[in-house]
Amino acid sequence: MHEQQRRRAGELLREKGIDAAFFASPASVTWLTGFAPPIQTGPHPFAAAPPLVWWDGERFTLIVVDGLAGAAAPFAAEPDGDVLTYQGYTIEAPIDSATHLRAVLRSLWERRSSSGLFRRIGLESWMIPAAVRDAMFGALFAAAHWTPIDGWLASLRAIKTEEELQKLRENFRLTDIAHAAARKAVHAGAREIDVWLAARQAVEAAAGCRVPMGNDCVVGYRTENIGGWPLDHALRPGDSIIVDLSTIRYGYWSDSCATYVADAPTPQQQAIHQVVGEALAFGASLLRPGAVAGEIDRRLRRFIADAGYPVYPHHSGHGVGVTGHEAPRIVPHSREILEPGMVVLLEPGVYFPGEIGVRLEDAFLITEEGAIQLTTHDKRL
Amino acid sequence: MHEQQRRRAGELLREKGIDAAFFASPASVTWLTGFAPPIQTGPHPFAAAPPLVWWDGERFTLIVVDGLAGAAAPFAAEPDGDVLTYQGYTIEAPIDSATHLRAVLRSLWERRSSSGLFRRIGLESWMIPAAVRDAMFGALFAAAHWTPIDGWLASLRAIKTEEELQKLRENFRLTDIAHAAARKAVHAGAREIDVWLAARQAVEAAAGCRVPMGNDCVVGYRTENIGGWPLDHALRPGDSIIVDLSTIRYGYWSDSCATYVADAPTPQQQAIHQVVGEALAFGASLLRPGAVAGEIDRRLRRFIADAGYPVYPHHSGHGVGVTGHEAPRIVPHSREILEPGMVVLLEPGVYFPGEIGVRLEDAFLITEEGAIQLTTHDKRL
Numbered sequence: 030m031h032e033q034q035r036r037r038a039g040e041l042l043r044e045k046g047i048d049a050a051f052f053a054s055p056a057s058v059t060w061l062t063g064f065a066p067p068i069q070t071g072p073h074p075f076a077a078a079p080p081l082v083w084w085d086g087e088r089f090t091l092i093v094v095d096g097l098a099g100a101a102a103p104f105a106a107e108p109d110g111d112v113l114t115y116q117g118y119t120i121e122a123p124i125d126s127a128t129h130l131r132a133v134l135r136s137l138w139e140r141r142s143s144s145g146l147f148r149r150i151g152l153e154s155w156m157i158p159a160a161v162r163d164a165m166f167g168a169l170f171a172a173a174h175w176t177p178i179d180g181w182l183a184s185l186r187a188i189k190t191e192e193e194l195q196k197l198r199e200n201f202r203l204t205d206i207a208h209a210a211a212r213k214a215v216h217a218g219a220r221e222i223d224v225w226l227a228a229r230q231a232v233e234a235a236a237g238c239r240v241p242m243g244n245d246c247v248v249g250y251r252t253e254n255i256g257g258w259p260l261d262h263a264l265r266p267g268d269s270i271i272v273d274l275s276t277i278r279y280g281y282w283s284d285s286c287a288t289y290v291a292d293a294p295t296p297q298q299q300a301i302h303q304v305v306g307e308a309l310a311f312g313a314s315l316l317r318p319g320a321v322a323g324e325i326d327r328r329l330r331r332f333i334a335d336a337g338y339p340v341y342p343h344h345s346g347h348g349v350g351v352t353g354h355e356a357p358r359i360v361p362h363s364r365e366i367l368e369p370g371m372v373v374l375l376e377p378g379v380y381f382p383g384e385i386g387v388r389l390e391d392a393f394l395i396t397e398e399g400a401i402q403l404t405t406h407d408k409r410l
Numbered sequence: 411m412h413e414q415q416r417r418r419a420g421e422l423l424r425e426k427g428i429d430a431a432f433f434a435s436p437a438s439v440t441w442l443t444g445f446a447p448p449i450q451t452g453p454h455p456f457a458a459a460p461p462l463v464w465w466d467g468e469r470f471t472l473i474v475v476d477g478l479a480g481a482a483a484p485f486a487a488e489p490d491g492d493v494l495t496y497q498g499y500t501i502e503a504p505i506d507s508a509t510h511l512r513a514v515l516r517s518l519w520e521r522r523s524s525s526g527l528f529r530r531i532g533l534e535s536w537m538i539p540a541a542v543r544d545a546m547f548g549a550l551f552a553a554a555h556w557t558p559i560d561g562w563l564a565s566l567r568a569i570k571t572e573e574e575l576q577k578l579r580e581n582f583r584l585t586d587i588a589h590a591a592a593r594k595a596v597h598a599g600a601r602e603i604d605v606w607l608a609a610r611q612a613v614e615a616a617a618g619c620r621v622p623m624g625n626d627c628v629v630g631y632r633t634e635n636i637g638g639w640p641l642d643h644a645l646r647p648g649d650s651i652i653v654d655l656s657t658i659r660y661g662y663w664s665d666s667c668a669t670y671v672a673d674a675p676t677p678q679q680q681a682i683h684q685v686v687g688e689a690l691a692f693g694a695s696l697l698r699p700g701a702v703a704g705e706i707d708r709r710l711r712r713f714i715a716d717a718g719y720p721v722y723p724h725h726s727g728h729g730v731g732v733t734g735h736e737a738p739r740i741v742p743h744s745r746e747i748l749e750p751g752m753v754v755l756l757e758p759g760v761y762f763p764g765e766i767g768v769r770l771e772d773a774f775l776i777t778e779e780g781a782i783q784l785t786t787h788d789k790r791l
Contacts, residue, residue, distance in 0.1 A: 055452060067639065070624045070658065071436060071449045074734055077536050120725050120741040127536050127560060154541035155458050155508050159533065160558065162540045177541065179508060222618055226611050237603055237642030243451045258448065261618030277451065344501050353455055360501040 030063040033190045035089055035109060038182060042084070042151060049141075050151035050178060051165065052082040055280075056351045057153060057182050062091050062104045065280025069241050073097060075117030077126035078158050083165075085141050092133060094126060113137065131164040138165050151178035187348055187356040188370040193281065194394065197349070197372055200283030201392055201403045203240065203276040207232045208287055208406035211246075211274070215289040217266040221246045221259035224270060232276055243353060244284070245273040247386065254386035255343065255378070264291040269298055271386050273376075275353055282353045284374050285404045286390035294410050301379045301387045302410045304336045308377035309389045309408075312345065316367060316375075316393050316400035323363040329377050330361075338379045341388075346375040349392065371395040372403065411444040414571045416470055416490060419563060423465070423532060430522070431532035431559060432546065433463040436661075437732045438534060438563050443472050443485045446661025450622050454478060456498030458507035459539050464546075466522050473514060475507060494518065512545040519546050532559035568729055568737040569751040574662065575775065578730070578753055581664035582773055582784045584621065584657040588613045589668055589787035592627075592655070596670040598647040602627045602640035605651060613657055624734060625665070626654035628767065635767035636724065636759070645672040650679055652767050654757075656734055663734040665755050666785040667771035675791050682760045682768045683791045685717045689758040690770045690789075693726065697748060697756075697774050697781035704744040710758050711742075719760045722769075727756040730773065752776040753784065 038061060042050055052058055058080045059065045066073065066080060076094035080101075083090045088109050093101045094117040105112040115129035141147075152162065154177040162175075189197065210231035214224045225246045232240050246259035249269035256273065264270060273286035288305075290298055311332050315325045326345040333340050346359035349372055357365035357373060367373070373395065378388030389408050393400040419442060423431055433439055439461045440446050447454065447461060457475035461482075464471045469490050474482045475498040486493040496510035522528075533543065535558040543556075570578065588609035595608035606627045613621050627640035630650035637654065645651060654667035669686075671679055692713050696706045707726040714721050727740035730753055738746035738754060748754070754776065759769030770789050774781040 068452045069450045070622050070656075070734075120723075122743075123739075152540065154544070155539050157540045158536050159538045159540045159543045160535035160560070163535070179541070220618065222614055222620070225620070226614055230607050230611065233603055233607055237601065239603070239606070239639050241451050258620050275451075342501075353451075358504075362503075 030103065030107060031061060031192065032107065032109070034060050034185070037185050039084070041181065041185060042178070047149050047151040047176060047178065048086050048147040050084045051153065051157055052084070053079050053153050053156035053158070053161070054179070055079065056186070058082050058091070059280035059351045060182060060186055061089060062110065063280070064091055064093075064101050064104055066093070066097050066100055067239070068277070069239060073117070075124055075126055077115070077130040078161050079156065081157075081161065083137060086147075090137065092130070127160065130161070134161065134165040138167075148174065149176050150174050151176050151181070153179050155179050183356055186350050188368060189350065189372055193350065194372070196279040196281040197283065198403065200276045200278050200281055201285070203232050203236060203278065204274050204283040204285050205404060205406045206235050207274050207276065208272065208285065211272045212287070212289055212407060215264065215270060215291055217264055217291045219291070220261045220263045221248060221270065222261055224272060225259035228272065228274055236278060241277040243275040243277075245271055245286075247271050249385040250383055252383045254382060255380055266292040267295060269385050269387060271388050273388065273390065280351055282349050282351070283392065284349050284353060284390065285392060285406055286376055286388045287406055287408045288387045288389065288410070290410055298385060298387070299410060301338065301385065304333065304338060305377055305379055305387050305389050306408065308332045309375055309391060312375040312377060313391065313393060313400060313402065316373065316395060318367055318369050318395060318397065320367045321363070322357045322359045322365040322367065323361060326359045326361055326363065329375070333377060333379060339381070341378045341380060343378070345377060346373050348373050367395050369395050369397050411484065411488060412442060412573065413488070413490070415441050415566070418566050420465070422562065422566060423559070428530050428532040428557060428559065429467050429528040431465045432534065432538055433465070434460050434534050434537035434539070434542070435560070436460065437567070439463050439472070440661035440732045441563060441567055442470060443491065444661070445472055445482050445485055447474070447478050447481055448620070449658070450620065454498070456505060456507055458496070458511040459542050460537065462538075462542065464518060467528075471518065473511070508541065511542070515542065515546040519548070529555065530557050531555050532557050532562070534560050536560050564737055567731050569749060570731065570753055574731065575753070577660040577662040578664065579784065581657045581659050581662055582666070584613050584617060584659065585655050585664040585666050586785060586787045587616050588655050588657065589653065589666065592653045593668070593670055593788060596645065596651060596672055598645055598672045600672070601642045601644045602629060602651065603642055605653060606640035609653065609655055617659060622658040624656040624658075624663075626652055626667075628652050630766040631764055633764045635763060636761055636769075647673040648676060650766050650768060652769050654769065654771065661732055663730050663732070664773065665730050665734060665771065666773060666787055667757055667769045668787055668789045669768045669770065669791070671791055679766060679768070680791060682719065682766065685714070685719060686758055686760055686768050686770050687789065689713045690756055690772060693756040693758060694772065694774060694781060694783065697754065697776060699748055699750050699776060699778065701748045702744070703738045703740045703746040703748065704742060707740045707742055707744065710756070714758060714760060720762070722759045722761060724759070726758060727754050729754050748776050750776050750778050
C-alpha cells in the first residue's frame with residue numbers, strides 16, 4: 030500500500046541531501062502510509078501527538094497511540110513499513126501518553142543513531158510538536174542538522190497512483206449519491222441543514238460507516254453566499270442553494286458542486302445557470318497534458334466576464350487528494366502544468382451577494398489524451 | 411466570555427512562577443477563550459498551525475488563520491482579549507500561511523520583549539509546533555526559559571462555571587433528543603449506521619447546524635462490543651445495541667449511553683439491564699462533595715461483581731467539558747475528590763464479548779447537597 034509514494038518521497042529527499050525525515054502533517058502521513066485515522070471529533074483523545082512517520086533513509090515507521098493500533102496495523106505488513114505504538118488510555122494509572130511517547134522516540138533514535146549518523150534531518154517543522162522534536166533528538170542535538178521540509182511532498186502528491194485513483198473514485202461515487210439525495214431534498218420550506226442531512230444520510234447509509242464531509246450548503250440570500258456550512262436558513266420558493274460536497278473516505282477527498290432552486294427557477298437564474306454550465310464545459314475542454322493552470326484560469330474568468338457577469342473571487346479549480354485543495358491550483362499567475370495522473374476540479378460560479386449564487390463543479394483525471402470526467406452528478410437546475 | 415477561566419489560569423501560572431505562556435491544545439484554547447472552531451473535517455486547510463493563545467502576563471492573544479477570523483472575532487471584544495489573524499487562502503499568490511504566521515509571531519514577541527523580559531515562559535510543548543516556538547522566540551532564546559505546562563489547566567477545568575454549565579446543558583439536551591431518535595430506529599434489519607444516522611439527524615435538525623458527534627454504536631455480537639463507531643452490522647431480532655453519544659456544540663462535550671434491543675429482549679438481557687441500571691443508581695447515590703473518585707469506582711465494580719457478572723474493563727466514569735474525558739476520572743486508585751461544580755458521568759456496563767453488551771450512562775452536576783442529574787434520556791430496555 031502506497032509503496033510508490035514512499036519510493037518517490039525517498040528519491041526526492043535523497044536528491045536534496047536529506048538522510049532522514051520526520052513527518053507529522055496528516056496529509057503526509059496518509060499519503061506515505063495509507064493510514065487514515067478518524068477525524069470527525071478532533072485529535073485522538075489519548076494521543077500525546079498527532080500520528081508521526083519517521084524515515085531513517087530506508088524504512089518508514091508509523092508512530093501512533095495504542096488506541097489507533099488497529100487502524101495502523103496494515104502498515105506493519107509493508108516490506109518497508111513498521112508501526113510503533115505507545116500507551117494512551119489506561120485505568121491502572123493516570124493517563125500519561127507523553128511519557129510513553131517520549132520513551133518510544135528515545136529508543137527509536139538511540140537504535141538508529143548507533144548505526145550511523147545523520148547529517149541532515151528533514152522535519153515537517155510546522156506540524157512536529159516542539160516536545161516531539163526535543164524528545165526524539167535530545168537537547169544537545171544541534172539545530173544545524175535540521176532542515177524544514179514542510180510542503181516538500183505536495184508537488185509529488187499531484188500525480189495520483191492507480192491505488193489513489195481507486196480511493197478517489199470511491200469518494201466521487203459517494204458524492205454523486207449525495208447530490209442525488211440533496212437534489213430531492215430541495216423544496217420551499219426545507220432549510221440548508223435539512224438538505225445537508227439528506228446528503229449525509231445518503232453517503233453514510235451507502236458507505237455503511239461514518240464518512241467525514243465538507244463543504245458548502247448556502248442559500249442565495251446569505252450575504253456570504255459563496256460558501257459556508259449549512260445553518261437553519263429556510264428555502265423560500267425561488268431561492269437558489271449551492272451544494273458543494275466532499276466525502277473523505279480512506280483519507281482521500283472528493284469534491285463536486287451543483288446549484289438547485291426551490292420550486293421554479295426565475296429566467297435570471299436559468300440564464301446564470303446556463304452560463305456557468307457553459308463555462309464549466311469550456312474549462313473542461315482546456316484540460317490536457319501541457320496546459321498551464323494560470324491560462325485555464327484566465328480563460329475561464331474571461332468567459333464569465335464576456336457573458337456579462339461578475340467574475341468569481343475564488344480559484345477556478347484545484348487538485349484534490351489527501352487534502353481538499355492541493356496542486357495544481359488553477360488560479361491567476363499559476364505556472365503549474367497539467368500532467369497525466371493529476372485529478373483536478375473546475376468550479377466556475379456567478380454570485381450576486383445576498384441574492385443568487387450559482388456554482389457548478391466537476392472532477393477530471395488528466396490523461397495522455399486529455400481528461401476524463403470523474404463526477405456524474407446531475408447538475409441541471 | 412470565559413473571564414473566570416482566564417483569571418484562574420493567570421493565578422495558577424503566576425503562583426508557579428510563570429511570567430508568560432503559550433497554549434496550543436484545542437482544549438486550552440477553547441477553555442480560555444470560548445473560541446471553538448469547526449473540527450469535523452480536520453484542521454483548517456489553510457492554517458499554518460492550530461489556533462494559539464499567547465498570555466503575556468496580562469492579556470490573552472488568540473492567533474488564528476484569517477479563515478477563522480469571524481469565529482474568533484467575539485474574543486476581541488473581551489477586556490483582556492486580543493485576536494491576531496494571518497493570511498491563509500489567497501488566489502493572488504501561492505498559499506504561504508507559515509510565512510504570514512511567522513511574521514505575526516515575531517512582531518508579537520518583539521513588541522512584548524521590549525517592554526520587559528520574561529524569566530519563565532510556559533509552553534504547551536506537546537502541542538506547540540516546533541516552528542512556532544522557533545519563530546516566536548528566535549533561535550537564540552535559551553531553552554532554560556521554557557517550562558512545559560502541558561496539562562496544567564486540566565485540574566482547573568474540573569470545576570465548571572455557570573457559563574460552561576449552560577453550554578453543557580445545551581449539549582445534554584441535544585443528546586437526549588438523539589437518544590429518543592436512536593431508540594425509535596432500533597429494530598431488526600436496521601444496521602448500526604442506520605441507528606446512528608437517526609440520532610445524528612435528530613441532533614443537527616434540532617440544532618439547525620452541523621454538530622460533531624461521538625462515540626459508540628455497536629451491536630452485541632461484535633467481538634469488541636464495548637465501543638466503536640457504527641458499521642453496517644445489521645440487528646437481528648433479539649440483538650442488543652449500545653448507543654453511547656456525545657454532541658460537541660460550543661466546543662463542549664456531552665456524553666450519555668443507553669442500550670436497546672431489537673424486538674423483544676431475552677430474560678438474560680433483562681436481568682443484565684436491570685443490574686446495570688441498579689449499579690448506575692447506586693453510583694449516583696454516592697455522588698457528593700468530598701467523595702473520593704477511586705472509592706466510587708471500587709464500590710461500583712463490587713456491585714457488578716456481587717451481582718455475579720464480569721466487571722467492566724473501563725472507567726466507572728469521568729468528567730466532561732472541552733474534552734470528552736477529563737478530571738475527575740472515576741477509576742481505581744484515583745484520589746480525586748468530588749467538589750461542587752464538577753460534571754461527571756457514570757457508566758457501568760456488563761459485557762459478554764461477541765454476545766451481549768449493556769451500558770447505561772448519565773451525567774451529574776455535583777452540588778453542595780449531592781448531585782443533580784443532567785441527562786433525561788429514556789434508558790429502559
